[in-house]
Amino acid sequence: MYTAWESLNSPLDLPQVTPGLSIPESSATVDVRIINTTTYQRTKTENLFGKAVIGHENLSFPSYSFLISNAQMGVNILFDLGMRRDWWKSCPPGLTEYISDYDPRASLQVCVETDVADILDTDLAEFGITSNSIAAVIWSHHHFDHRGDMSRFPGHTKLIVGPGLLKAHGHELNRSDVEGREVFELAEQDFPLEIGGFPAHDAFGDGSFYLLSCPGHTVGHFAALARVTSSPKGTYVFLGADCAHHCGEFRPSPYEPLPQQVSFRSSNYSFDNIISTPQSPRSPTTFVTRKPVLCAGDFVAQCVHPRQSPTEPFYQTPQEPVVHNYVDAHDSVQKLQAFDAHEEVLVCISHDSTLMNVLPFYPNTINQWYRRRYKQRLKWEFLNDFDVGGKKFGCGRRFL
Template sequence: MSSTIPRSTSTVTVRAINAGKITFLPASLFFEPVLPGYEGLSGPVYTFLIEHPTKGKIMFDLGMRKDQEKYAPMVQGFFDRFRELGGYDMGADEGETVSEQLVKGGVELGSVNAVIWSHTHFDHIGDISTFPPTTELVVGPGTDLRTYPEHEDAHLVESDTAGRKVTELSFSNATLHIVDLPALDYFGDGSFYILDTPGHQAGHISGLARVTPTTFVLLGGDCCHHVGDIRPTPLHRSLYPCPASLLQSATHSLCKSHFPEIASEPLLKIPPPPAPSVYKDYEATMRSLERLVRLDADPDVLMIIAHDGTAPGVVEEFPGTVNGWKEKGWKEKLMWRFLEKDGGGWRFG
């Protein structure tokens, strides 16, 4: 399947930065079914430092900011409504922001040429004002870049865009497609592609980094919020059969009224209209996921979504790299980890 990706010997180095944590969001906004006792959602917030050997560094997403009172009033309203929905809360870890982690790890913020936002939700935009004006901001097509206070209903504030170059990508004339998704060759040498993956929000994009000539890391952003939204499929089960002991244990523990069996279709579903959902365009979301499944099942592609609760403890975090994921067997460890009760993704019984 990776044969659908153009060949190249150019590669980048990818480092995963855990930039915070989301806790106790109403899970029903993200997937269904939601069983009693699993009404909340908790997960990391992954961002990525991507380094090209000759063309510099870029960031893919920035996570959350600590000073949440500086988000736009519209975002503050989201926080209030989430709390009203069931007493849930959200917030950044008490740990370091992306900027703080970079500096501590010896990366000068001025060396980051661009920040790419997968989309403009609060847990992805971080605080780009900590980067110098020379750092470009790159966003997907149709991204709402209005800012508060000029626009009271804006998600962004002036410091999110002021004083720096902002580039809105366009896929309208894209001649390259990867698994039928319009794609842009960011560095022009096949080392890093940006994929058009709309649905969760207008302008949502994903990244595909070549970390060796034949292996890749897919930066999924918020294409989905739990790997159970895309696993299993017949493709997954044919390429990565679930270990018999894990399958037996998971099947025994399943809530049979909601999950009769572990079949060949994803255990979780994106909430379809008219159910409340964080996915603004249901049909576009499903089209994007149908294509991304082909990459997720590819033995040469490791997919990391922004809030994958199964990744911590397996994916090495900054300052380490993810480039050696295949030789380290991360995909085999992660593929079915959501069915392990202590694997960070269990919510099925």
């Protein structure tokens, strides 16, 4: 029987069959905690995507670190670190003049309040995982908004990087990031598995956490797949790193077209506010007000989507040189779309500001995301970034 709720959620277009992911069986799981590294960045959306969707002229985004804990093995690792507080020390030569922490006219405005080691060592929840307990840091890639400050971690914390990174970008790294610690660069033969089309490396050897090789954004770019529950159902978190920079780069998709009715929550809060006042940054969770919005999907497709499509993402994969290799980067987005369309997988990209509106953050885990239905709440939340009111298109307001 077709319920009213199902008809609201039925897609505008017939979805394509989602490819299987071939995730190996395992009962081993990890705890995943998202750390807001307090790195915030703002740039013109056109710098990344060529043309902004109306209302989204500025792209403002956080940077997340993911604390992955394998309780069975007693091992804690971090996936990415955000930006170091003295960001100019890890900034690529020649770029410093385009980046500022105070000038809103700069090509990239940044604001960094603290760093991951300090966040862990404050250990507000007193659950005992400090910088000293981190066995390894994985860099999804070499960009300075992911590398953080390795010198804040003890010498026994290993650094793990993707294939080819050291040869291509070793000269750009800080000596303090690599000196006095073991640095492991995974090679292509370290990825004997294939999950969702990505070559995969079983990081703990128990099937709880896989590193996925997805060059494209950069040489040696990693994504990862964490198994967070194994019963009664296997559920997963896909760490997409910089496969995409905004959810509009992979939603909607041929597997998950815009529905007849799109629901998200509008906010009178602009993420821009965090970095427009870098001297007094404020926690974004303290002053967000939201109201539920239900909007006709065909209106969003016709009046907001730049190509009037219910099945293509709002934004297309950036061209080179924004990405290192367009073909690989686009291929990664298409594979990510398949993960995103599986109900048992929650996709978290490094710079998705909407996660802050919905998910619990460190020290809490996101392991229960499926049971708490966070994915449904997150899916179309990014539409809040666009001018979905549509007045500029003459379509009028069609909120229900």
